[in-house]
Amino acid sequence: MAMGTLITAAAVLAGINVLLLIPLLGVWVRNYATFRTGLVAGLVAFALAMLVENAVALYFFFSMQSFYAGDPHVQQAVLVLRALQFVAIAGLSYTTLR
Template sequence: MDTQIMAASALSGANIVFLAALTAVWIRNYRTFRTSLVLGLLAFAVVMLVENAVALYFFFTMQSLYSGDPHVQQAVLVLRGLQLVALTFLTYVTVR
């Protein structure tokens, strides 16, 4: 596996950790408040969690999909990094 795809896999793993924390907080909040806003946040977290899990699956099982073009690998890495930055901010303000 190429270095950039390994880094993207690690970022997806970190995204999953943040999303699991967000999901736990939002489940607790939904049980308390029962508002559609919290339900929407919970749905967002679950969808993003599934997306990152599927991405990890593809990184490890379909390496040839990403290994052909270094520009694609770089784009995947940058997008996973941006997602991590966004989830870091969102987790920080949610847990705070």
């Protein structure tokens, strides 16, 4: 069964989130090695959690397509949540990497 347009867009956003989180994690791990502060440790933990969450989401998008296929409202909600997560991670990426 082919993925619907909304779920395909959500999967693409999850993939982009993973790609944005990898350099963020690298910067924050490097910063933690230098500063050893609780704030930076929290950022590392955040990046790891979000990276795992998005990777697991990608797995489910491709392995359990029928889970999302039944209800267009669920598909729309999943897409909106992925989009909000992308905005948050993109904002963090912008401020961290500039």
